[in-house]
Amino acid sequence: MHLPPLDVAVYPVVAMSRGTYSVRPTRPSSTVSSSSSSSASSRTCTATPDFPSIQKAIRTVFRSSRITVQQAEHLQGRLHQVYLTKLTDSGLLVIKCPPSHNTRLLRHEKHLLETESKTLETLHEYTQIPVPQIIKYDKQGGPLGSPFIMMNYIPGRRLSDLSPYLTASQRNTIDRTLGTHVRALTGLSATQFGMTHRVFAKKGSDSWREAFLALLEAALRDAEDMLVTVPYDSIRYYVGKHAHLLEEVKEPRLVALHACDPTNVLIDETTKQVTGLVGFSHVIWGDPLMTGGIADGSAAFFEGLGECPIKMGGVKARMSMYTVYRATVCIVAHHYRPHFGSDELGARRDLSYALNDLAAM
Incomplete structure (x- = not known):
């Protein structure tokens, strides 16, 4: 299949699922809940979103102040800063942010978030491959202070x-x-x-x-x-x-x-x-x-x-x-x-x- 000129970004709005995901990550993680808004970052991480900024970002994307994040789990062992967020309606979202400022990147790793966003959008439009669906790619970052991808969560080990x-x-x-x-x-x-x-x-x-x-x-x-x-x-x-x-x-x-x-x-x-x-x-x-x-x-x-x-x-x-x-x-x-x-x-x-x-x- 030959694609048309690749210069159009599509940001589909999707409904958050209710109670459809049950599989938990198996990697060690740090958790931030609504009862404790301390940052999930390590001491060396200078740009890790905290709980209030994550909730604000989700509310901004969905344009609703009624959405409440129950917990945000920082998934460890990844180059990017990745958070699994659980909403009070049991819906799950994944937020992916750039690596922390102290992480050394190779030359080809400077545009990873942009690459992932454009690739996932292309795959959703032209294939039936089960990949995460982009809810929002924000180059500026808004409440998070850095670019991020927000996408749905795919269950599985x-x-x-x-x-x-x-x-x-x-x-x-x-x-x-x-x-x-x-x-x-x-x-x-x-x-x-x-x-x-x-x-x-x-x-x-x-x-x-x-x-x-x-x-x-x-x-x-x-x-x-x-x-x-x-x-x-x-x-x-x-x-x-x-x-x-x-x-x-x-x-x-x-x-x-x-x-x-x-x-x-x-x-x-x-x-x-x-x-x-x-x-x-x-x-x-x-x-x-x-x-x-x-x-x-x-x-x-x-x-x-x-x-x-x-x-x-x-x-x-x-x-x-x-x-x-x-x-x-x-x-x-x-x-x-x-x-x-x-x-x-x-x-x-x-x-x-x-x-x-x-x-x-």
């Missing part, structure tokens, strides 16, 4: 939490569903390549080669800024050697880099079915082979996708280059934010394998 308890049949069903969703994601196309905020502003690249090399170079510059030890010369040499193969990608497709990350897949605890996908802040427009899930998909996943890429020639080289990029970003992010617990050793191993593959071609 993270696949990462339930994975050890799934049968082979249940996991195959989930993988098949994920493949179907990725097929819908990569079915969307645009007129330019590159990062979402640039594509929507008509400032993207005319070639995938140009866009991808810019992404990789940004990650390497981030590494240089922090004096991270990675094989800079080898990365630039071997990717540059095979960069002409990126020209095989002629049409920009939606690429959700973390689409199938187990922490972004929500599962119904009873039926073991996929209830939703979250985490669309890292989305670009380029080669669908770079989409999350394709590099290590199972047979059931590719059954849902409808095809399995044959890792030969240009396809193999491009997928190796994408592994180089993902591994580099993971390594650098670990040095910027070591408390997030990324797998640096695994990323370094993947980087070495990918560079060896490129060297052997």
Whole structure:
């Protein structure tokens, strides 16, 4: 499906559900209730919304002073500041704010909220993928003092939490569903390549080669800024050697880099079915082979996708280059934010394998 010019933002108004959500987050969290309006922030967080500002923001969005927030739960372990708010009518809303001011960001992470907002709106308009519905994206922030996304809450447990308890049949069903969703994601196309905020502003690249090399170079510059030890010369040499193969990608497709990350897949605890996908802040427009899930998909996943890429020639080289990029970003992010617990050793191993593959071609 080819999309029209991507410069229109849609903010649908939705009715708040009453008593339809019952699944609680499993991560450790801090809670702010209507009886205690103390901030849910840590001492190092300089821009965390407090309870009154959260309630004011919700009332402003829905234009009603009668809406009452019962509690606001700060969900931990995320790059962004995310709050699950419970209303007195049992409705649940999610408010997502930028990372705290003391959080170091990589170059490609400067426009994550805008990217997620535009991506979710696009997915709601053009697909049937179960993703959160945007209620409001406020670039200014209003009562919260910083930009925020307000969206509905999708019930479910993270696949990462339930994975050890799934049968082979249940996991195959989930993988098949994920493949179907990725097929819908990569079915969307645009007129330019590159990062979402640039594509929507008509400032993207005319070639995938140009866009991808810019992404990789940004990650390497981030590494240089922090004096991270990675094989800079080898990365630039071997990717540059095979960069002409990126020209095989002629049409920009939606690429959700973390689409199938187990922490972004929500599962119904009873039926073991996929209830939703979250985490669309890292989305670009380029080669669908770079989409999350394709590099290590199972047979059931590719059954849902409808095809399995044959890792030969240009396809193999491009997928190796994408592994180089993902591994580099993971390594650098670990040095910027070591408390997030990324797998640096695994990323370094993947980087070495990918560079060896490129060297052997």
